[in-house]
Amino acid sequence: MVTVRATLPGRALRFPWLRGEHFTGLVLISPTFLYAIALLAVPLLAVVLFSFWTQDYLRIDRTFTFVNYKEAWSEPIYQLLMLRSLAIAAVTTVVTILLAYPIAYFVSFHVHRRKSLWIFLITIPFWTSYLLRVFLWKVILGYNGVLNSTLEWLGVIKQPLTFILYNANAVVITLAHAWAPFAILPIYVALERIDRSLLEAAKDLGDGPFRRFWRVTLPLSMGGVVAAFLIVFIPTIGDYVTPRLVGGTDGLMIANMIQAQFGKANNKPLGAALAISAMLIVTSIALLIFWLNRRFTPGQR
Amino acid sequence: MIELRDVHKQFGPVEVLTGITADIREGEFFSLLGPSGCGKTTLLRLIGGFDEPTSGSISVDGRPMAGVPANRRPTNMVFQSYAIFPHFNVNENVGYGLRSQRIERAELDRRVAESLSMVGLEGLGTRAAHELSGGQRQRVALARALIMRPKVLLLDEPLSALDKKLRQQMEVELRHLQRAVGITFILVTHDQEEALIMSDRIAVMADGNIEQLSSPQELYSRPVSRRVAAFIGVMNFFDAQVLAEQSNGITLDVAAFGKVEVPRTQVPGKMNGSRATVGVRPEMLTLLFDESDVSERELIGEVVDVVYYGDMTYYEVRLPGVEKPATISMRNTAGRRVLSSGDKARVGWGTDSIVVFE
Amino acid sequence: MSDAHTPKWLSAYAIGYLVFLYAPVLLLPIFAFNDSAIINFPLKGFTTQWFEGLWTTEALHSAVRNSLFVALTTCTISTVLGVCAARASTRYHFPAKRGIMGLIMVPLVLPEIIVAVSLLVVLIQLGLDLSLWSVILGHVLICVPFSIAVLASAFKNFDRSLEEASLDLGVGRVATFFRITLPLVAPGIISSLLITFTISLDEFIIAFFLTGTDATLPVYIWSQLRFTARLPGVMALGTILLTISLLLLILAEWFRRWSARRSGADLESGTGGLY
Numbered sequence: 056m057v058t059v060r061a062t063l064p065g066r067a068l069r070f071p072w073l074r075g076e077h078f079t080g081l082v083l084i085s086p087t088f089l090y091a092i093a094l095l096a097v098p099l100l101a102v103v104l105f106s107f108w109t110q111d112y113l114r115i116d117r118t119f120t121f122v123n124y125k126e127a128w129s130e131p132i133y134q135l136l137m138l139r140s141l142a143i144a145a146v147t148t149v150v151t152i153l154l155a156y157p158i159a160y161f162v163s164f165h166v167h168r169r170k171s172l173w174i175f176l177i178t179i180p181f182w183t184s185y186l187l188r189v190f191l192w193k194v195i196l197g198y199n200g201v202l203n204s205t206l207e208w209l210g211v212i213k214q215p216l217t218f219i220l221y222n223a224n225a226v227v228i229t230l231a232h233a234w235a236p237f238a239i240l241p242i243y244v245a246l247e248r249i250d251r252s253l254l255e256a257a258k259d260l261g262d263g264p265f266r267r268f269w270r271v272t273l274p275l276s277m278g279g280v281v282a283a284f285l286i287v288f289i290p291t292i293g294d295y296v297t298p299r300l301v302g303g304t305d306g307l308m309i310a311n312m313i314q315a316q317f318g319k320a321n322n323k324p325l326g327a328a329l330a331i332s333a334m335l336i337v338t339s340i341a342l343l344i345f346w347l348n349r350r351f352t353p354g355q356r
Numbered sequence: 357m358i359e360l361r362d363v364h365k366q367f368g369p370v371e372v373l374t375g376i377t378a379d380i381r382e383g384e385f386f387s388l389l390g391p392s393g394c395g396k397t398t399l400l401r402l403i404g405g406f407d408e409p410t411s412g413s414i415s416v417d418g419r420p421m422a423g424v425p426a427n428r429r430p431t432n433m434v435f436q437s438y439a440i441f442p443h444f445n446v447n448e449n450v451g452y453g454l455r456s457q458r459i460e461r462a463e464l465d466r467r468v469a470e471s472l473s474m475v476g477l478e479g480l481g482t483r484a485a486h487e488l489s490g491g492q493r494q495r496v497a498l499a500r501a502l503i504m505r506p507k508v509l510l511l512d513e514p515l516s517a518l519d520k521k522l523r524q525q526m527e528v529e530l531r532h533l534q535r536a537v538g539i540t541f542i543l544v545t546h547d548q549e550e551a552l553i554m555s556d557r558i559a560v561m562a563d564g565n566i567e568q569l570s571s572p573q574e575l576y577s578r579p580v581s582r583r584v585a586a587f588i589g590v591m592n593f594f595d596a597q598v599l600a601e602q603s604n605g606i607t608l609d610v611a612a613f614g615k616v617e618v619p620r621t622q623v624p625g626k627m628n629g630s631r632a633t634v635g636v637r638p639e640m641l642t643l644l645f646d647e648s649d650v651s652e653r654e655l656i657g658e659v660v661d662v663v664y665y666g667d668m669t670y671y672e673v674r675l676p677g678v679e680k681p682a683t684i685s686m687r688n689t690a691g692r693r694v695l696s697s698g699d700k701a702r703v704g705w706g707t708d709s710i711v712v713f714e
Numbered sequence: 715m716s717d718a719h720t721p722k723w724l725s726a727y728a729i730g731y732l733v734f735l736y737a738p739v740l741l742l743p744i745f746a747f748n749d750s751a752i753i754n755f756p757l758k759g760f761t762t763q764w765f766e767g768l769w770t771t772e773a774l775h776s777a778v779r780n781s782l783f784v785a786l787t788t789c790t791i792s793t794v795l796g797v798c799a800a801r802a803s804t805r806y807h808f809p810a811k812r813g814i815m816g817l818i819m820v821p822l823v824l825p826e827i828i829v830a831v832s833l834l835v836v837l838i839q840l841g842l843d844l845s846l847w848s849v850i851l852g853h854v855l856i857c858v859p860f861s862i863a864v865l866a867s868a869f870k871n872f873d874r875s876l877e878e879a880s881l882d883l884g885v886g887r888v889a890t891f892f893r894i895t896l897p898l899v900a901p902g903i904i905s906s907l908l909i910t911f912t913i914s915l916d917e918f919i920i921a922f923f924l925t926g927t928d929a930t931l932p933v934y935i936w937s938q939l940r941f942t943a944r945l946p947g948v949m950a951l952g953t954i955l956l957t958i959s960l961l962l963l964i965l966a967e968w969f970r971r972w973s974a975r976r977s978g979a980d981l982e983s984g985t986g987g988l989y
Contacts, residue, residue, distance in 0.1 A: 158728055
């Protein structure tokens with residue numbers, strides 16, 4: 056990237072449009088950009104194409120058809136899985152943010168000298184394997200698991216609790232834990248950016264602690280909350296591991312079905328159609344939230 | 357020494373320099389002065405080789421600089437941020453440029469020590485970059501550039517990061533340093549006082565071009581336009597009507613002052629049509645406190661505001677027939693009264709103290 | 715803040731939240747050393763047999779080798795691509811910059827299963843065999859945005875006039891890159907390598923879809939989770955992995971602080987380095 060700049064003056068005389076900034080910038084970005092084109096844009100288009108084809112056992116029929124989408128949107132099982140995925144992801148995201156906001160607020164406003172240590176402590180657990188973390192919740196919540204055996208041992212309960220594993224509750228608990236730092240960090244960054252003198256001004260103008268939070272801190276940190284929402288919501292909708300390990304049959308989500316279509320059920324075009332449908336839904340929700348935030352939170356750029 | 361010929365620079369659709377032509381002499385302290393966005397830093401960077409002009413030519417010491425990168429030019433720069441390499445100590449920073457040349461260790465050490473003493477940093481060679489104060493960083497940047505023995509030293513707002521006291525001290529030191537090393541200094545600044553104090557010649561820039569290029573005294577007393585006059589110090593402006601133009605002078609009817617004959621030397625810029633503006637510096641008007649004080653000409657005005665500065669007092673005085681009050685500065689000498697608002701005041705002036713613009 | 719008064723409930727909540735965060739992770743070492751094949755309380759006794767068992771499991775060893783190969787290759791490629799993109803985006807203006815950067819950063823907000831599925835479709839269509847390399851292709855794609863995020867903050871704090879000063883002092887562009895630019899962004903590069911290495915080492919879905927016959931570590935662990943008898947071994951393995959990532963993290967943090975101190979940067983504001 057250095058040599059390109061060095062040869063510029065001579066080249067620039069002949070091709071004025073190649074001169075300086077633009078040219079160097081494009082040359083520098085091109086390896087990464089071409090990689091993203093080849094391995095992201097093209098494959099996504101391929102999936103779109105694929106979703107309009109059909110599969111007959113091993114043979115792919117390349118006639119253009121809407122059959123897969125018709126099936127994906129009308130079959131009750133797919134409708135159910137899609138709605139459940141949306142519901143679980145939405146609940147998970149809300150729970151995660153509600154749990155995360157106070158801790159981000161605590162670190163930003165009430166920790167003074169060791170802020171980075173706190174952030175460090177919050178992120179450490181997430182450097183262990185995602186798979187193992189999810190699995191450990193199965194160990195904790197299971198019929199003979201840590202929670203039940205401890206409670207029985209302590210004599211709090213006689214029979215093991217069953218409502219905490221192999222259902223949507225377990226999925227929500229596990230995901231809320233798994234995505235915690237992804238919600239805490241954006242909110243923390245947004246809170247850190249708030250000019251502290253604004254709060255003093257609000258206090259000076261007669262606002263108590265609650266009104267101060269409600270009228271100044273919360274609106275100014277909404278950008279972080281929205282970022283947290285998107286960062287947690289989008290990937291959780293497509294999560295495969297958690298529903299599979301702790302969800303039971305009532306907690307299965309759309310990703311499990313997509314995987315099944317590419318695996319055992321062996322209907323890849325239908326799997327592609329399901330994947331594209333899920334992506335469209337997620338994207339429209341993300342855009343909607345983005346737009347709502349712009350529209351209704353004052354002081355946004 | 358440096359010849360700029362019709363230098364243009366365009367960034368995308370924006371024309372930042374619109375055809376600069378100027379000569380900078382060997383061994384002079386030259387300043388590029390102007391408000392932010394006037395193109396002065398761009399011009400300095402073109403001379404240093406950090407950007408190439410869109411058209412026009414720059415030559416240094418008779419050598420055309422087109423296509424010559426910054427590392428091959430006989431110029432060195434003191435950056436606005438000082439650009440002290442944070443991972444090197446003072447010695448390593450100052451010796452950075454020499455180390456890449458094949459120079460003996462002993463010679464290198466000698467020259468590093470020499471340039472450190474030149475800027476008054478003896479014995480601080482092993483300090484880490486982050487242990488330096490703002491003033492010390494600036495001196496390191498100076499030493500690092502001077503050690504290269506450039507033909508031209510470029511200084512990009514070198515004093516803007518310093519506090520007022522240190523800045524005033526450095527203004528004098530830089531001037532002495534330039535005399536001592538005898539090389540051409542080109543300073544970019546937006547601070548007119550800084551430029552006046554240090555420079556041999558000043559180019560006042562506006563909208564990508566040089567508005568006036570002259571000595572500090574000339575710039576202050578004979579600005580060529582209202583814009584230059586307003587940028588350098590304070591000036592009172594009065595509307596005027598051109599009554600007659602002679603070969604050696606001009607006759608005007610000036611608001612409040614009446615009919616005035618002004619010699620050509622006091623009309624530094626171009627004239628156009630019958631309307632003109634007359635400028636008078638605040639210290640060129642005097643308040644006559646006692647009967648015994650006399651002046652070439654006299655006016656009666658009314659004091660509308662008084663600002664007391666300790667050594668000076670600035671009066672806003674309304675003159676007959678002029679809406680905007682004139683600013684008059686008076687030194688507070690022993691026993692001299694300070695007037696208050698509402699007082700009548702006798703204002704003295706002379707024809708040689710005014711300057712005429714378009 | 716002028717009033718440092720912290721409500722009691724907030725402090726209590728903070729402590730409670732940390733317990734929630736750490737509870738699952740703390741179970742790993744507890745059960746890894748527990749002398750029982752069943753994972754529950756009360757504990758039975760101390761043993762190291764689960765660790766000894768790992769030592770003789772050949773499938774695990776090959777999974778570790780595969781994962782190391784994938785993670786090392788991924789972190790190198792994605793950091794190189796990240797350096798190019800971060801440098802381009804922080805230093806230069808070029809046409810369609812927002813669109814280009816947007817596309818590159820998309821994997822950050824794309825469910826991994828979509829990435830996995832789309833790559834699988836293309837590989838099938840091209841008739842290519844699945845291998846560790848197909849996993850690497852996918853991992854690089856999701857790691858590059860993280861690399862850019864880390865490096866962009868390193869490059870943004872980098873004063874451009876440092877390079878110009880070096881050029882001005884007669885040092886060429888290549889030498890300037892190695893003597894000024896590289897040493898100063900090195901902490902960012904090391905952070906990027908560590909983060910992308912960890913992400914790749916831990917990634918499951920893409921590996922699950924795209925790996926052929928060679929399992930990576932997460933795929934191996936996944937296969938073990940079905941067998942109750944293997945669970946204590948998984949706990950032992952998890953304990954080892956936890957220890958390694960803790961050591962790496964502390965090392966990375968120590969290195970970041972050391973280099974920040976050397977360059978005189980503000981430590982508290984430097985959180986962009988690691989997280």
